[in-house]
Amino acid sequence: MTSPSNHTLTFSNPDDPKSAPREAARLMVGTDLAAEMVAKAAERAKALKDATGVEACLATVLVGDDPASATYVRMKQNRSKKAGIGSLSVVLPAETTTEELVAELRKLSEDPKVHGILLQHPVPAHIDERAAFEAIDPAKDVDGVTMHAFAAMAFGEPGFRSCTPGGIIRLLEAYDVPLAGAHAVVIGRSPILGKPVGMLLLASNATVTYTHSKTRDLADIVKTADIVVAAVGKANFVRGSWLKPGAVVIDAGYNENNTGDVHFEEATLVAGLITPVPGGVGPMTIALLLEQTVAAAEAQTTTA
Numbered sequence: 001m002t003s004p005s006n007h008t009l010t011f012s013n014p015d016d017p018k019s020a021p022r023e024a025a026r027l028m029v030g031t032d033l034a035a036e037m038v039a040k041a042a043e044r045a046k047a048l049k050d051a052t053g054v055e056a057c058l059a060t061v062l063v064g065d066d067p068a069s070a071t072y073v074r075m076k077q078n079r080s081k082k083a084g085i086g087s088l089s090v091v092l093p094a095e096t097t098t099e100e101l102v103a104e105l106r107k108l109s110e111d112p113k114v115h116g117i118l119l120q121h122p123v124p125a126h127i128d129e130r131a132a133f134e135a136i137d138p139a140k141d142v143d144g145v146t147m148h149a150f151a152a153m154a155f156g157e158p159g160f161r162s163c164t165p166g167g168i169i170r171l172l173e174a175y176d177v178p179l180a181g182a183h184a185v186v187i188g189r190s191p192i193l194g195k196p197v198g199m200l201l202l203a204s205n206a207t208v209t210y211t212h213s214k215t216r217d218l219a220d221i222v223k224t225a226d227i228v229v230a231a232v233g234k235a236n237f238v239r240g241s242w243l244k245p246g247a248v249v250i251d252a253g254y255n256e257n258n259t260g261d262v263h264f265e266e267a268t269l270v271a272g273l274i275t276p277v278p279g280g281v282g283p284m285t286i287a288l289l290l291e292q293t294v295a296a297a298e299a300q301t302t303t304a
Ligand SMILES: Nc1nc2c(c(=O)[nH]1)N[C@@H](CN(C=O)c1ccc(C(=O)N[C@@H](CCC(=O)O)C(=O)O)cc1)CN2
Pocket: 072, 073, 118, 119, 120, 121, 122, 143, 145, 163, 164, 192, 254, 258, 277, 278, 279, 280, 281, 282, 283, 284, 285, 286
């Protein structure tokens, strides 16, 4: 991976050009690495098709009419298509019951033409999302949302990773960020983002602190972090003054208007490395989904 050097001279107080100049944080760009991953996944999908006639296929399941979710599913389908991965689209009305959704996911799990299944999160509030995720066959859980996948991540065993957490680790590795012994503070504890990213960091020998909405003295804890992963779902939540100088800042937020969870303008004056939004973690999420879909197709296809 060609990691771009993005050192730009800036001022410690952006409103005062006479303040002491310093280098802005280097950007951790996900776009290029994601493009490389997708290109490799496309090569593997083609090789599988040439050798066996089998086209890797990702089934996407969207419940309800949340416009952002519809956009993300469309992005996944379009990128699959470009990579030579087939997609099967299931769109269900907002009134779908847990039982109906579970039945649909079981059907896809049993369909031999489908190699990977993605249930777009969030589902409408009346649905038991955990029950729905657990209806996905672990062999087809290319989004890493089942308890099986979580246990594999927690035990440091091979398996499909939750896509955003797995993408974050790949980005940290590509930028040679040392994880062993580093203090990583994760802000957020959601089942497909905060919790698994902490587990993956721990499996890489980082010292992990989980923080969340009930955490006291959050800013003081963040100040002790070598690596900060912001996964709160609140725009511009993490302020520059919370950061230790030189910290690595991963912004996993995807709020309205492409705004991250980190106040970028402030954070870039303090951090050593920082992911932008857009162009940081987001593209890595979809790239890992495609990579894992092809891996699932390979594993499910017997070569004669
Ligand atoms: N089942 C899942 N649901 C959700 C996941 C997930 O990984 N699995 N993650 C998020 C949303 N998400 C994918 O679903 C997602 C969000 C944003 C991006 C992205 O690439 N964003 C771009 C900017 C958007 C654009 O280009 O228009 C970026 O950051 O550069 C990808 C995936 C919640 N649900």
